[in-house]
Amino acid sequence: xxxxASSVVAIDGPSASGKSTVARRVAGExxxxxxxxxxxxxxxxxxxxxxxxxxxxxxxxxxxVPRLVWEFSEAxxxxxxxxxxxxPGLQLRSEPVREAVSDVAAVPExxxxxxxxxxxxxxxxxxxxxxxxIGSVVFPLTPLxxxxxxxxxxxxxxxAQELAQAEGRSDVGRVLxxxxxxxxxxxxxxxxxxxxPLGAQVINTTALSIAQVVALIVAAVRRAAAPP
Ligand code: DC
Numbered sequence: 001x002x003x004x005a006s007s008v009v010a011i012d013g014p015s016a017s018g019k020s021t022v023a024r025r026v027a028g029e030x031x032x033x034x035x036x037x038x039x040x041x042x043x044x045x046x047x048x049x050x051x052x053x054x055x056x057x058x059x060x061x062x063x064x065v066p067r068l069v070w071e072f073s074e075a076x077x078x079x080x081x082x083x084x085x086x087x088p089g090l091q092l093r094s095e096p097v098r099e100a101v102s103d104v105a106a107v108p109e110x111x112x113x114x115x116x117x118x119x120x121x122x123x124x125x126x127x128x129x130x131x132x133x134i135g136s137v138v139f140p141l142t143p144l145x146x147x148x149x150x151x152x153x154x155x156x157x158x159x160a161q162e163l164a165q166a167e168g169r170s171d172v173g174r175v176l177x178x179x180x181x182x183x184x185x186x187x188x189x190x191x192x193x194x195x196x197p198l199g200a201q202v203i204n205t206t207a208l209s210i211a212q213v214v215a216l217i218v219a220a221v222r223r224a225a226a227p228p
Contacts, residue, residue, distance in 0.1 A: 007032070008128075008144065009027075009128040009142070009217065010138070010145045010197065011131075011217070012131055012134050012135050013148035013194075014149065014155065014194060015179050016150070017149050017205060018150065018210065018213060022130075022213045022217065024078070026217050026218055027078070031077070032125065033124045033126065034077060034079070034129075035127050036078075037114070037130060037131035037132075040081070040114045040118070041110070042088075042092040042093075042101050044064070044110055045101040045104040046083075047064060047083055047084075048061055049100060058106070061104055061110060062109035062110065068083055070082070071085075072117070093166065098178070099178070101182075105189075108191045111192055119139070132186055132193075135147070135198075136192065136198070145199055145200035145201065146201050146220075147197065147201070149202065149205065150204060150205045152176060154206045156172050156173075156176035156179055157172055159179060160175045
């Protein structure tokens with residue numbers, strides 16, 4: 001049963017809301033295993049682009065999914081994967097992947113496959129999983145659901161800073177446009193759109209430090225685990 005006894009902290013929210021850093025650190029504090037679910041959607045996108053699949057054609061993307069061979073492993077309290085024996089690594093963060101991933105993540109066959117894989121990851125132990133539909137679709141029964149949000153300009157500033165570090169250049173205006181486009185697609189898609197999951201604790205991170213957000217979540221998880 002994917003949704004029953006195994007403990008899962010679900011952390012959802014829009015791009016650059018602070019989910020990744022927060023989820024990683026929450027996992028570290030709890031000693032649980034971190035899962036970046038977006039990396040799987042990026043993985044399918046990376047493969048599609050490499051194989052010349054037109055990512056704007058859902059049926060072409062759907063046809064690729066059954067051909068992919070995934071292997072999941074756990075190292076340093078995080079889940080990693082290879083696709084057809086290859087570790088996509090930093091290529092998952094490249095601009096072409098970034099721009100095409102929302103279209104790929106909107107394909108129902110891609111989502112159905114990835115949701116199944118994500119549920120199986122509980123085999124690695126208690127999880128802290130970040131994404132867009134973790135509390136709403138992947139593990140709707142977990143009581144440990146959080147939805148992180150932040151003002152769009154603050155999110156664009158954060159992402160621009162990350163990009164400047166990774167790629168040596170960034171432009172907040174362009175990042176703001178790109179985030180708005182992706183959030184729009186993620187929220188408007190018919191299958192599992194980005195939404196606040198039922199029962200999630202909403203945390204606006206605009207004026208909070210990473211450490212404050214982590215402390216809020218860890219405290220809530222420990223409260224939930226404590227005997228009455
Ligand atoms: O979190 P991220 O930026 O790596 O996500 C990449 C894309 O995948 C983004 O368009 C949202 C989508 N995604 C999703 O639809 N469902 C998830 N659980 C995680 C990511």
